[in-house]
Amino acid sequence: MGDKVIEIEGLKKSFGDNHVLKNINLELNRGKNIAVIGKSGIGKSVLTKCIVRLIQPDEGKVVVLGKEVPLLDIDELDQLRKRVGYLFQGGALYDSMTVRENLEFPIRRTQLSKQNAELKGLVEDALESVGLIDAIDKMPSELSGGMRKRVGLARTLILKPEIILYDEPTTGLDPVTSLGISELIMSVQEKLNNSSIIITHDIKCARITSNEIKLLKDGTFYASGTFEELKKSKEKEISAYFN
Numbered sequence: 650m651g652d653k654v655i656e657i658e659g660l661k662k663s664f665g666d667n668h669v670l671k672n673i674n675l676e677l678n679r680g681k682n683i684a685v686i687g688k689s690g691i692g693k694s695v696l697t698k699c700i701v702r703l704i705q706p707d708e709g710k711v712v713v714l715g716k717e718v719p720l721l722d723i724d725e726l727d728q729l730r731k732r733v734g735y736l737f738q739g740g741a742l743y744d745s746m747t748v749r750e751n752l753e754f755p756i757r758r759t760q761l762s763k764q765n766a767e768l769k770g771l772v773e774d775a776l777e778s779v780g781l782i783d784a785i786d787k788m789p790s791e792l793s794g795g796m797r798k799r800v801g802l803a804r805t806l807i808l809k810p811e812i813i814l815y816d817e818p819t820t821g822l823d824p825v826t827s828l829g830i831s832e833l834i835m836s837v838q839e840k841l842n843n844s845s846i847i848i849t850h851d852i853k854c855a856r857i858t859s860n861e862i863k864l865l866k867d868g869t870f871y872a873s874g875t876f877e878e879l880k881k882s883k884e885k886e887i888s889a890y891f892n
């Protein structure tokens with residue numbers, strides 16, 4: 650039951666002979682978070698890219714906020730993408746822009762009519778929420794990896810998306826910063842009451858941020874459950890994540 654914001658059925662995606670996604674089924678309800686774990690190169694990023702059609706699936710149903718994503722025209726897709734935030738693996742900041750300009754960018758692109766004072770307020774609020782207001786005039790090259798991730802997160806949040814796709818939000822960070830990011834994901838969710846898919850290798854992050862964990866293996870979800878349920882598993886493939 651509940652209000653489904655993402656529904657995926659029978660999703661398939663291959664690159665030549667590389668059959669990455671063979672049969673993916675997933676339902677995400679409003680206000681819930683799903684963590685996706687799985688080995689490097691298994692298709693986690695490909696899956697999230699199919700959700701916003703950065704990659705076109707070969708087959709299957711992908712319904713996001715009630716829209717059949719593979720069938721949308723460009724304008725409809727653009728409208729949908731404003732409602733779905735995507736935090737890229739690695740942050741993907743624009744290196745030639747300051748932190749402030751990086752944050753202004755999505756608003757300028759989508760809401761041209763915004764007044765400068767309002768824009769300034771939005772940027773400052775978003776940076777406050779990730780604890781980086783002091784970095785507002787810095788260039789991305791002056792920031793640490795953890796700071797870049799937080800700026801990326803602030804830029805994702807600025808449009809107040811109904812869904813957020815996090816691609817490895819804590820990878821490469823120390824445990825303290827990782828914990829900070831996981832807590833930030835939760836505080837954002839409490840504020841916006843949105844829904845998220847969090848791709849992660851960090852089981853602590855999955856535990857803190859998600860209601861359900863799904864293990865991707867051989868092109869399909871091999872196991873799904875709460876942290877406590879999966880933790881009990883005797884299967885090496887699953888238990889390896891919990892040690």
Ligand SMILES: Nc1ncnc2c1ncn2[C@@H]1O[C@H](COP(=O)(O)OP(=O)(O)OP(=O)(O)O)[C@@H](O)[C@H]1O
Pocket residue numbers: 664667669687688689690691692693694695696738
């Ligand atoms: N645009 C593309 N063209 C061809 N092959 C691709 C493309 N994108 C991804 N792949 C292939 O799809 C497979 C899954 O890649 P993906 O990036 O989804 O892995 P991942 O699970 O996110 O790994 P990691 O944990 O390292 O980020 C890999 O074999 C990759 O080479």
Ligand SMILES: [Mg+2]
Pocket residue numbers: 693694695738816
């Ligand atoms: Mg990836």
